[in-house]
Amino acid sequence: MYLLSIDLWLVLEKVLLIAGIVGLSFFIAMYTTYAERKVAAWLQDRIGPNRAGPFGIFQPLADGGKLFFKEEIIPLASNKFLFILGPALAMITALLTSTVIPWAAPFITKGGNVIPLQVADVDMGVLLAFSIVSVGVYGIMIGGWASNNKFSLMAAIRGASQMVSYELPMGLALIAVLFMTGSLKMSEIVSNQVQHGWHIIYQPLGFIIFFVCALAECNRTPFDMAEAENELNFGYHQEYSSMKLGFYLFAEYINMFVSSAIMVTIYFGGYDIPFVNEASWGLNSFWMSFISFSVMMMKISFFLFLFLWIRWTIPRFRYDQLMNLGWKKLIPLALVNMIITAVVILLLKK
Numbered sequence: 038m039y040l041l042s043i044d045l046w047l048v049l050e051k052v053l054l055i056a057g058i059v060g061l062s063f064f065i066a067m068y069t070t071y072a073e074r075k076v077a078a079w080l081q082d083r084i085g086p087n088r089a090g091p092f093g094i095f096q097p098l099a100d101g102g103k104l105f106f107k108e109e110i111i112p113l114a115s116n117k118f119l120f121i122l123g124p125a126l127a128m129i130t131a132l133l134t135s136t137v138i139p140w141a142a143p144f145i146t147k148g149g150n151v152i153p154l155q156v157a158d159v160d161m162g163v164l165l166a167f168s169i170v171s172v173g174v175y176g177i178m179i180g181g182w183a184s185n186n187k188f189s190l191m192a193a194i195r196g197a198s199q200m201v202s203y204e205l206p207m208g209l210a211l212i213a214v215l216f217m218t219g220s221l222k223m224s225e226i227v228s229n230q231v232q233h234g235w236h237i238i239y240q241p242l243g244f245i246i247f248f249v250c251a252l253a254e255c256n257r258t259p260f261d262m263a264e265a266e267n268e269l270n271f272g273y274h275q276e277y278s279s280m281k282l283g284f285y286l287f288a289e290y291i292n293m294f295v296s297s298a299i300m301v302t303i304y305f306g307g308y309d310i311p312f313v314n315e316a317s318w319g320l321n322s323f324w325m326s327f328i329s330f331s332v333m334m335m336k337i338s339f340f341l342f343l344f345l346w347i348r349w350t351i352p353r354f355r356y357d358q359l360m361n362l363g364w365k366k367l368i369p370l371a372l373v374n375m376i377i378t379a380v381v382i383l384l385l386k387k
Contacts (some may be wrong), residue, residue, distance in 0.1 A: 039141040054156055058135050066290035067097040069341055076345040104283040112276050119178065123180025124277065124284035131291040137162040138298050139224050141308050141330035154326060161222040164217070166299060166302040167208065170254060171299040177287070179254075183274035192272035195262040195356065199253055202363040203260075207250035209371035210243040214303055227307035231254035235311070237304045242374045244304045246367055250295045253363070256289060258348040262356055264361040297340035301333065308333040 071086065071094070078085030086093035111117055136156040144152040159165060174197050181193020214236050215221065218229045230236055237244050253260040264272035274285045301307060308329035354362070 039076040042264065050152055051156060054154065055136075058140070058156065061131060062132060062135060062288070062291050062294060065294045066287050069290045069293065069345075070100065070286075071097045072341070073345050073348070076342065079347045080346070091130060101283070104280055108188075109279045109281070110276075112185060114185040115276065116185070119179050119183035119257050120276075121281070123183055124274075124281045124288070124341070125176075126179065127173060127176030127288040128284045128291070130169050130176060131288040132294075133169045134166050134295045135224050135298065137166050137226055138295070138302055139307055140298075141326045142334055145324045153224070154330070158222060158224050158250055159295050161221050163221045163226070163303075164212065164256050166223075167204070171200075171204060173288075173292070176285075177273050180277070180285070184273075184276040187274050188271075189273050189275045190263065192262075192275070196256060197272060199260060199359060199363075200257075201255035201366070202360060203250040206246050206363065206367035206371040207254070209375055210240075210246040210250070210366065211303070213240055213243045213371075213375045216375075216382055223302055223307075226303060227309065230306040231282065231309045235304065235306045237311075240304065240372065240374070240378070242301070243378075246371050246374070248300065249362075249367065251300060252344070253346065253359075255292045255296055255344070257344055259291065259351045260356045260359060262359060273368075293341060293344050294337065297337045297344070298333070300340055301336040305336055 052093075074096070075085045076095075077083075086096040089095040089099045111120055118281075137159065139153065139155040139158070141154040144154060146152065157165075177200075178193045178195040181189040181191075181196070184190070214226070215238060217236065218226050220226065220229075252258075256262075256264060274282055277285060310329070310332050
C-alpha cells in the first residue's frame with residue numbers, strides 16, 4: 038500500500054509538471070507571435086499591434102480566436118488521414134522535446150524528498166531530444182505531400198532536405214560538448230557547468246554552429262526555404278486553414294522556445310546564476326527553484342529575441358547557398374572543432 042501511494046504521488050508530480058510545461062509552451066508561443074510583431078515594428082519605426090487591449094496585449098488571443106473559428110477545409114484531392122496527421126505530428130514533436138530539459142533547480146520538500154523539475158531525466162536525454170527533433174521533419178513532409186499541391190510538395194522537399202543537412206553539423210557540434218561532460222543526461226550537463234563554468238567559454242565555435250543550425254531546424258530566416266512566400270506562395274501549409282494551420286504556426290514558435298531552452302541548457306548553464314553561490318543565500322527550496330526558473334526563462338527570452346531580431350535583419354538565402362553553407366562550411370568547421378576539443382582533453386589528462 039505504501040509503495041502504491043508513492044507511485045501515485047510520482048504520477049501526480051509528473052502529470053502536473055507535464056501540464057505546466059505544455060501550458061507554458063503554448064503561452065510563450067502565443068506571446069512570441071505578439072513579440073515578433075512588436076520587434077518588427079520597433080526595428081521598422083512603427084507602432085505594431087495596439088488595438089486589442091492596452092498596448093495590444095490581447096492580440097494573440099484575437100489571432101487565435103480567428104484561426105479557431107475559421108472554416109475547416111480539406112481539399113478533395115488530398116489524402117485526408119495524412120492531411121490531418123501532418124500538423125498533429127508537427128505539434129506533438131515540438132512539445133515532446135521539452136520533456137528532457139531541466140527547467141529549474143530541484144525542489145526539496147520538508148520531508149527531504151527531492152522533486153526534479155524535469156519530466157524525464159533519462160541517461161540518453163540529449164540523444165532523445167535530437168531523435169524527437171529529427172522526427173519533426175515528417176510533419177512538414179507529410180503535410181506537404183498530402184495536400185496534393187505542387188507548391189506544398191516543393192516546400193516540403195526543401196524543408197526536409199534542409200533539416201537533414203543541418204542536423205549533421207548540429208550533432209557534431211554537440212559531440213564536442215559531450216567529450217567535456219562525459220554524459221548525455223541533461224541534468225549532468227547543467228551540473229558540469231555549475232562546477233566548471235559554462236560551455237560557451239570552452240566551445241564558442243561549437244555554439245555558433247549549433248545556433249545557426251537551430252535557425253535552420255526551426256525554419257527561421259534566413260533559412261525559411263520551406264515558407265518562401267515569393268517563390269512558393271505559403272509553402273508547405275498552402276492548403277491548410279483554421280487550427281490545422283494554427284498547429285503548424287504554433288509548432289514553429291514552440292520549436293523556437295524549446296531550441297532556446299536546449300541552447301541555454303547545453304551552453305549557458307541552464308538555470309545556473311553566473312558568479313553566484315546560491316547556497317549562501319539561505320533561502321528555502323521553493324524560492325531557490327523559483328529564482329532558478331526565472332533565470333532560465335530570462336536566458337530563453339534573450340534567445341527568442343535573437344531569433345526575432347535576425348528575421349527582420351538578414352535576407353533569405355538562395356537554396357544553393359543554404360546547401361553550400363551546411364555541407365561545405367558548417368560540417369568541416371564542426372569536425373575541426375570536435376577534433377581540437379578531443380586533442381585538448383587528451384593533453385589535459387596526461
